[in-house]
Amino acid sequence: MADIVIERTGGLGGFGLPGSAVESKGEVASTALSAATRARVDLLFATYGKGKAAPATGADGFRYTISRTSVGGVQTITVPEAEVPAELRDAVTDRLR
Numbered sequence: 702m703a704d705i706v707i708e709r710t711g712g713l714g715g716f717g718l719p720g721s722a723v724e725s726k727g728e729v730a731s732t733a734l735s736a737a738t739r740a741r742v743d744l745l746f747a748t749y750g751k752g753k754a755a756p757a758t759g760a761d762g763f764r765y766t767i768s769r770t771s772v773g774g775v776q777t778i779t780v781p782e783a784e785v786p787a788e789l790r791d792a793v794t795d796r797l798r
Contacts, residue, residue: 727792
């Protein structure tokens with residue numbers, strides 16, 4: 702069961718933003734991730750889940766919104782592309798809306 706949802710927005714074409722024809726989204730089960738990636742995801746939520754603003758990504762940088770479902774409910778953070786582990790970035794696919 703996929704308990705992590707990843708959405709990519711921004712970039713030169715404004716992908717995923719309101720009015721965009723392209724949706725960039727993926728899902729992955731946390732149990733399918735490597736131990737290093739799970740630890741990185743936990744660190745991202747510990748850092749950005751407490752209201753810390755993500756660093757700027759530049760005018761055309763991608764941002765990733767990561768949501769995970771746990772016993773406590775759904776948690777969501779938004780981070781720049783450089784912060785996202787490759788296993789999560791690789792799960793994202795582009796689709797026409």
